[in-house]
């Protein structure tokens with residue numbers, strides 16, 4: 001059974017300009033209760049890897065540089 | 078994922094779940110005996126895990142001298158649950174409530190006080206006064222974390238517990254877990270295990286279709302119930318579902334508990350009140366459901382009549398603590414409390430004693446039916462527990478487990494059990510091809526909505542059981558690419574276990590009780606003669622799902638016959654006549 005590629009829009013975005021992941025910051029990745037954020041290998045910055053979000057917001061509130069923005073997922077917006 | 082590493086750790090007490098009740102259990106165990114080795118295993122990160130991830134708006138069930146007595150509270154909860162409660166456990170909570178509030182206050186959790194420093198308690202329940210606002214409730218997790226560090230609790234973040242270990246004589250011997258980022262396997266041997274894994278919140282599918290848009294924190298997918306079941310523990314009254322009145326689509330409470338004391342109320346599409354009391358009970362939910370189904374729906378939370386300063390105060394509370402994304406949701410929909418009522422709906426079904434009454438059976442010492450195994454919080458059977466209940470009962474579990482450890486050696490376990498579990502856990506990583514956890518979870522939960530959601534129809538329940546069995550077969554094909562997906566595949570198996578338990582427990586109780594929570598269309602009447610009892614679901618000696626009755630223990634607080642029906646008269650008098 002081959003797998004389909006099924007893109008969805010992600011509710012959580014990171015401003016690469018503001019993100020200081022290259023300095024070792026992992027705060028948003030650490031606090032997410034669903035473990036859906038990760039370092040994007042392409043940019044070296046944090047990004048939403050899995051669209052499995054509770055829109056609870058610790059990632060946004062705890063980010064030291066204000067780089068994270070949480071939106072309500074499109075399906076329920 | 079290549080060769081797996083397995084680590085074996087020894088402890089006195091293993092606490093599983095670092096949300097609310099779990100950390101308190103660990104702290105209180107260490108307070109009781111600082112020499113104990115206490116390990117706290119958490120699927121996420123204790124800093125921000127669980128239902129109180131972002132904090133809390135208030136205590137829903139504070140029993141504070143001068144406002145309510147433990148006896149009054151026990152009475153209220155007994156009546157709200159149609160009499161099926163283990164009163165001793167409710168009493169243990171009620172008497173522990175005020176000391177816990179004082180303890181929380183002492184570690185930096187802030188509660189609303191009046192000018193003279195007294196707690197500002199408000200009325201939402203039908204009879205007594207129990208709601209204590211926490212306008213600065215966002216500090217809860219930080220305060221807990223400081224205590225975990227102070228007491229040197231050993232925390233393992235990002236480990237998902239998958240199964241408990243039993244000793245040859247049946248008592249608890251530890252648990253196994255898997256790292257959700259590396260796939261490493263962990264065995265924790267322990268004299269005692271405390272389960273605090275939260276609700277089973279990923280059972281039904283939210284109407285939006287978004288798998289993670291649940292009322293409960295989606296990390297709480299029912300692992301605790303599944304682990305307890307497979308370890309031989311009894312689970313009580315699972316047919317008494319959790320169904321909550323929420324903001325339509327958003328799946329956060331609207332929230333009548335916060336707004337009620339300010340004058341907000343639940344209204345139908347004519348703007349009229351139809352229930353007298355906004356306290357969440359099965360009966361209240363049945364009125365809510367009926368209103369939604371009638372031409373009077375949708376149902377709304379009305380605050381449009383309130384003064385500007387009141388509304389700003391409500392906004393400050395509701396948009397900053399437990400569900401801060403609520404403000405963003407309303408903004409996108411153009412909802413302003415000042416001129417538009419908030420549309421509400423009923424949530425997907427789940428198990429949760431925090432708001433309802435079902436869970437792993439525990440007595441007044443938080444002990445389950447398996448020696449050495451404790452449960453606390455949303456997954457344990459003490460009804461209407463909420464956050465303070467998770468703290469109090471977590472504390473009780475921690476203290477009792479500390480005593481239990483003193484008289485127990487580290488039990489032996491069977492290595493074959495570990496090997497078998499490793500095989501089960503890692504099987505999805507060994508396939509290159511097959512079904513994804515996501516589609517299997519969607520299908521399971523869609524079937525839960527189609528067939529299990531009340532009103533409960535026997536014929537639909539039988540179909541559900543057949544369809545769940547088909548999905549169980551499909552588990553042989555589930556395939557994952559990384560440890561994160563593996564976590565989802567394991568969660569799916571807990572969800573499926575919970576779906577089967579929900580169906581089996583509901584079919585067993587052939588009467589209707591608890592309003593909407595257990596409305597059996599084929600058995601519409603409440604049958605006190607045969608069913609004034611708890612039901613216990615358990616795994617029998619052949620590994621099958623079985624049920625039995627458990628008598629309700631003699632009450633410690635008497636309830637006069639005429640007061641028993643108090644929660645049955647929730648409809649406003651004018652509408653009741655319609």
Ligand SMILES: Cc1cc2nc3c(=O)[nH]c(=O)nc-3n(C[C@H](O)[C@H](O)[C@H](O)COP(=O)(O)OP(=O)(O)OC[C@H]3O[C@@H](n4cnc5c(N)ncnc54)[C@H](O)[C@@H]3O)c2cc1C
Pocket residue numbers: 093094095096097098099118119120121126127128129133134135136137138236237238239273274275276292293294296297298300301329330399400431432453454455456462463464465467
């Ligand atoms: C949106 C919302 C609003 C609420 N509002 C209020 C309120 O205003 N007032 C009030 O009193 N109560 C409120 N409650 C209820 C209250 O928050 C809960 O009853 C209480 O926090 C439950 O505590 P718990 O310890 O049982 O679960 P949680 O605090 O949810 O902790 C469970 C923990 O277990 C972890 N876990 C799950 N599975 C595993 C596993 N397999 N291995 C390891 N760890 C695992 C989870 O990650 C989580 O951290 C609210 C609940 C919600 C969801």
Ligand code: SF4
Pocket residue numbers: 014018019020021025026027028029046062063064065066067068
């Ligand atoms: S917390 Fe902020 S700065 Fe740190 S990794 Fe995440 S986005 Fe980047």
Ligand code: SF4
Pocket residue numbers: 012031032033034035036037052053054055056057058059060070
């Ligand atoms: S909003 Fe919550 S679930 Fe979503 S990415 Fe942020 S922390 Fe994770």
